[in-house]
Amino acid sequence: MGLLSLGTPLPWEEARKHADHVRKHGIIQFLNIWNRIKTRRKDHLLWGDEIEYVVVHYDEENKQPRVSLRAHDVLEKLQALEMDAIAKGEVFESSWKPEYGRYMLEGTPGLPYGYTLEDTLAVEESMRRRRELATSLLPPNEAVLTMTNFPLLGSCGFTEPSATATPDSGPSMSLFIPSEAINPHARFPTLTANIRERRGSKVSINMPIFKDKNTPSPWKEPAPSCLARSSTKSLSTAVAAGCSNGEVKATEQAAKSLDQEHLPSLPDLVPDALPDHIYMDAMCFGMGCCCLQVTFQACSVEEARLLYDQLAVVTPIMMALSAGAPIFRGYLADVDCRWNVISGSVDDRTVEERGLKPLDHSRFRIQKSRYDSISNYLSPGPNYSGGCSLSPDLAKIPVEQLSSIPSKGMEFYKDQYNDLNCPYDPKIYEQLREGGVDDLLAKHYAHLFIRDPLVVFKELLDQNDELSSDHFENIQSTNWQTMRFKPPPPSAPHIGWRVEFRSMEIQLTDTENAAFAVFVVLLVRAILSFDLNLYIPLSKVDENMQRAHSRDAVHREKFWFRRQVVGDPQRKLSELGCKCKGSTNQTVAQAIHGEGYVNGVANRDDPDAFDEMTLDEIMNGKPSTNFLGLVNLVRRYLKTHSEAIKEETRAKLDTYVDIVSRKASGDLQTGATWLRNFVTSHPEYKQDSVVSKKIAYDLCKAVEGLAGKKVKGLNC
Template sequence: MGLLTEGTALSWEETKKQADHVRKHGIQQFIYQYHKCKDLEKECLYWGDEVEYMLVKLDKANKQCRLVLKAKEVLKKLQKRELECPNDHPSTWRPEYAEYMVEGTPGKPYGGLMAHFNMVEANMKLRREEIQKLLAYDEVPLSLTAFPRIGCENFTSPALKPTPEKGYSHSLFFPDGAINQGHPRFHTLTRNIRERRGKKVAINIPIYKDKNTKVPFKEDLSQYGDDGTSQSAALTDHVYLDAMGFGMGASCLQVTFQACNINEGRQLYDQLAPLCPILLALSAASPIYRGYLTDIDNRWTVIAQSVDDRTDEELGLKELKENKFRIKKSRYDSIDSYLSPQGQCYNDIDLVYDQDLYDDLRKGDVDDLLAKHMSHLFIRDPVSLFSEKINQIDEEEMDHFENIQSTNWQTMRFKPPPPNSPIGWRVEFRPMEVQLSDFENAAYVTFIVLLTRVILTYKLNLIIPISKVDENMKTAFKRDAVLNEKFYFRKDFFTESWPPSGEYCDKKKCDKIEDEYELMTVDEIFNGKGESPGLLGVIKHYITEVECDVDTQCTVLQYLKLISKRASGELQTTSKWMRNFVTSHPDYKQDSRVSESIVYDLLEKCDKISKYELEVPELLIPPKSKSAEAIPEAISAAYKLIDDKKNSIIANGH
């Protein structure tokens, strides 16, 4: 979760008056911290994961599922050991947007040893057990991306009624009591985003059209107390949602890395950005919203719409008068520019940024690429501000900077060191959907972390034009994108494309980048195509070159096997598995409706999967003991190519 400042929350009108102040001082805070830390060097890679859990009540007698609204109570107990033993706690717990959610991370970050990959799944299992001990016998912590009946009648325990005419969200479906009750940030964000926008958020998701789905599909929203406002915002053949909770009340899986220095952080930020849409599609886990089967596979567009606070002027629907910029994306979306010199040629979309703040950054001796990135983030208003934090000492504090930074919820986040902290420059990888089991979550985390090491070790180049990354994001939402769609990806990621020198790249090189990428399947990207070993082939080769014990190697190879089989389609994504479960359920009427009985049966299976009590061969590889597993001979030929490329890179002095 983002900045969790305590204090007295300001109304939107009060916050709006301070917006320029927050932006101006936020940039100054960044400039001070940048110069303090720009030469900071960290010898060891540190990294960690974030898993968000939902508290779910499984009422077996009535075959009902409910989201349990007691995160405040549970979180207080979870944080007890952290408070009592700040240097010795296996897990760290933080609040999330909804009162049915908690976020868990390892108590200490993992380091550079390969053996640490053997700890990831065990720590995730421990976290799940810690929550379970604090729940009732019929309550479970599920790492579930989206609760299938969120927004349906009585979806919470205790049951609460929405208040469409008052409160924070004015939702027809999502009660304010389901928003986190332990910190004012969450209610404030909900209210201020709605008020800044000038109307409720409107989320429209295409309906999955089955044999008996109503054509055209259009709900009568007056039955929920609509005054006509929501009906006018709802699109035909779409499921309509109207609150921040539908997006921010979903769960995800994130990974944060500490780079050795700022330049390495910028390099990792750029290199991982093209992977964001592809990992979003590969981890797809949320096809059901408000009791309807939809025609998307993941949460991203739902969250993007749920926090979209752009006014009609910023959307281009009205002439700019009250606002300064036309803004192309929601606050929650893909990145808009690369940060390293290597990525500069590929910044091929017009970047909207605040010229005055950009000038301040340049006067503060921040380079062009980083200055544009920051002044682009700072075209946004603060949407949560506390009266006690208006006046700050810019040389010592970072709250104004974090206020804007932490409410730009993008696929990647570049994070400067906190003030007076031993922490270095960090990069956050944010697109992935959370998986049902700790094994799956550990597999995705391990893949991303190993990929960062491979990128740095072999000097890989995965960068493609930002415009193509945007196109890939739109592709990633589609149903069964892993199997049926192609994504733009670099043809030869062993070929470096660094500018020869200086801050600006070679114009002649920039003109030739269209030959560097092509459309590929996810299977080709991960498992290889022609002479290319694919990302997994390179990672497996890396494992043979580093010091790695047999147990760790076996564990890692099992994780990579899962990723490989998901990429090839041999194993289903969670979304596909859920969709198939619904459509084959005896209670399903082929009308796109997912009834309470279907959801109960689905989540009962999800619970068993999370506890390793159920084998689902179409979704997961079977559990396996830690015996050595030989690396397939099929990739041995690709190893020679890798070695040749690597030796060439070294010979050329990179």
């Protein structure tokens, strides 16, 4: 999770004084990287995945699951094994990093996967072995689960060992989350406290409750009985101080009533808690969730920018297909994804930045949280030339001559697609332009750098800007967007320009996680090989993000998507670097649609047109408009390379593609639908939206049982 520097973190009142210093030197550090390796070419398309796990403790006597805070001890053991291997000159098969929750683990492969299609066969085995390794270090009554959100997170007694929330103290001052649930690394509690202090109040998250047959309307959640353990005076003060809307409804009398038999509702006690919504008030509710992320190394900076743009359009689509979070704080929600929860959990914008008051002390009106969809396309700049191709012919050209060759796909960008008009710092923009950065990339970073650094370490204030990128990463890594454009670190000359695909939710099984990761890899290859153009206005991508968040979006929602995605149907496959037999004179249109295809234009009236489509149509095609769909484009890509792929590899890749295809068609349930159906069909469920401890216990046990099974266990 971002930059994990060591040192003495400054409290917010001190850290804010150094914000301009960090921004200034962060941009200098980026410019040093940019000018040193902007012409770097011919990197291989290496990639890796990131899996996040929640460690669950089973109270067998009371039939209750809890998150295990001992997961941090397991993390230290895993890291020690990795360091021992490195000390011996060996490569450990996996790498482990801290995550926000003390009950979480984050595992990646020890080395990136290779660039051949055969290398994708290692993905599922790597994920399986990571799970087995972590599990081997746990006691018998604990398990490693790939669940997006632990169903009882924030409910009474949800941690093991037991810990109590302290609403009048601690980094989050949460009514529900104890400080012990946060990873003890200095970065995490400091992030939590500084987000709250910069915002001027606790974060405020409200997810709509799922209205079942016996769910009251309006639904007002009773104040949890565990709040009575807090002193009435401190609770009243903490609630009043934490109201982001400035109202104060809580009084000592209201707090005292927590000790009574009839507890007040949360909306009566906490102004930010809305009726008919599940209320959450801490960073842990978002950053304590688990996800699946995939990072690619591109051939060049131009190719990385192209992939950043094209994949950004796909992020809400893949989020909806991977949906896995229908439960929060022990209640069924009327959403299936964590995205808006995690976005709200790190929303450090002041009331002025959120537009609730006129700008006085703040510099910008900011439309989005730090954790949100992208706000700028990157490819290309209006004065940009130069590029990279996978073509064998171009590979022979010296690097210094590549600047005269247009980058494939760059011509697809149009200013009309960047329609969000997001704010950016004009001084930083000019600094970047003067440093040789083109317009779009300069605006991208000038937008990211309107944010303040949230964690400033005293020992790292003064750095060597030629050798370090810590100030740059301080802000870059705390802009958590659906896509991340990642320059190479100055300390690792072997690493190239990368993009990170960040929107997917974690899946319940290793097979599904492998399928989603591999599908994105194959889509990247199809984009590059077939010169695909997925651009739509970013405002429509934002609409898609909200629709993807909805309950059962596969069946209930439509999404904006481009009608014609083949950028240049008559372009020769050989020009795009395809090395398959017979591709020298074969056009993209012929490869995708067959020899009888003439011009590749399904909608001749407006080649930039986009429509609302179902997920099934976007992924599996829409025959009425000759739209093939992303799944079929990936399959055509595999077909054009069939002679170069082993039969075993092709069969495995077909299985993964089929899983994603069936998720889109509804033939396979999303994880969120499976979890929701498990709860609603449980004999203890009372059709009141409540996920009891026993239901959660059985649910976690069922998820643990799924992990090693084939995907057929998730059939509708």
